Amino acid sequence: MQKHVIITGASRGIGFETAKYLASKNTLVTAIARSVSGLRELKAFNNENIFTLQLDITDPKSSHAIINHLNKSELYINGILHNAGLLINKPFMELSDADWESQFRVNLLSPARLTRNLLDRFSDNSHILNIGSMGGYQGSSKFSGLSAYSATKGGLGILTECLAAELESKNISANCLCLGAVQTEMLEQAFPGFKAPIQANSMAEYIGDFLLYGHKFYNGQILPVTIGNPT
Numbered sequence: 001m002q003k004h005v006i007i008t009g010a011s012r013g014i015g016f017e018t019a020k021y022l023a024s025k026n027t028l029v030t031a032i033a034r035s036v037s038g039l040r041e042l043k044a045f046n047n048e049n050i051f052t053l054q055l056d057i058t059d060p061k062s063s064h065a066i067i068n069h070l071n072k073s074e075l076y077i078n079g080i081l082h083n084a085g086l087l088i089n090k091p092f093m094e095l096s097d098a099d100w101e102s103q104f105r106v107n108l109l110s111p112a113r114l115t116r117n118l119l120d121r122f123s124d125n126s127h128i129l130n131i132g133s134m135g136g137y138q139g140s141s142k143f144s145g146l147s148a149y150s151a152t153k154g155g156l157g158i159l160t161e162c163l164a165a166e167l168e169s170k171n172i173s174a175n176c177l178c179l180g181a182v183q184t185e186m187l188e189q190a191f192p193g194f195k196a197p198i199q200a201n202s203m204a205e206y207i208g209d210f211l212l213y214g215h216k217f218y219n220g221q222i223l224p225v226t227i228g229n230p231t
């Protein structure tokens with residue numbers, strides 16, 4: 001049977017490429033982002049396998065819009081990729097309360113809220129895959145300007161472990177992939193001028209396959225996915 005996955009942050013970068021990759025492998029994809037241009041491009045790439053929803057995941061009403069879409073299209077969820085992310089690059093002493101709040105809202109609170117609100121639409125043996133970062137992986141190298149961002153990603157890892165324990169009885173798995181540098185707009189914001197060893201389309205293949213099959217081998221794991229960031 002054709003699987004259906006939800007990908008947040010699908011208008012560009014890693015989420016965009018993962019939506020394309022999975023759709024080309026005959027998976028149904030619900031692609032979510034705020035800006036329409038990338039979503040339009042996804043529809044043009046594969047109208048049959050890609051649904052697009054223009055939503056801000058920090059808006060509490062976004063869960064209702066997703067549930068309406070699932071009802072209308074008679075879909076259950078085999079996997080969700082919590083990929084949407086915000087990175088504010090500022091020295092610790094310059095980070096305002098609003099910066100901290102928006103970091104946590106996008107990177108941690110929204111994935112938690114969406115997971116809770118969509119939980120009864122998950123199929124048996126489904127997979128919650130959180131996209132963390134090497135910056136939020138315990139013991140990794142840390143970098144100036146990324147304290148709030150890295151803290152949210154550390155929190156996302158711990159949320160993953162808690163969800164895996166709590167949802168095991170429902171046969172829902174949860175894992176977190178902590179990515180090293182991948183060439184995207186966000187990387188340019190974090191490390192201007194740095195050339196990553198991995199392109200978004202290449203990382204997308206790994207993430208797409210992991211979303212579909214990784215939970216056969218892993219549950220509750222926080223996994224580093226890096227060749228360039230020493231731990």
Ligand SMILES: NC(=O)c1ccc[n+]([C@@H]2O[C@H](COP(=O)([O-])OP(=O)(O)OC[C@H]3O[C@@H](n4cnc5c(N)ncnc54)[C@H](OP(=O)(O)O)[C@@H]3O)[C@@H](O)[C@H]2O)c1
Pocket residue numbers: 008009010011012013014015016032033034035036055056057058082083084085086106131132133134178179180181182183184185186187196
């Ligand atoms: N690139 C790297 O080197 C790297 C390394 C470690 C971890 N990561 C993680 O990988 C994930 C993807 O990163 P990327 O590099 O592909 O970043 P990106 O190119 O900046 O893309 C971020 C995506 O998130 C979406 N997004 C942001 N806020 C949103 C919101 N409130 N509601 C809905 N969508 C939202 C953006 O779409 P709209 O603006 O259209 O909403 C965009 O599609 C992130 O979680 C990031 O932290 C990346």
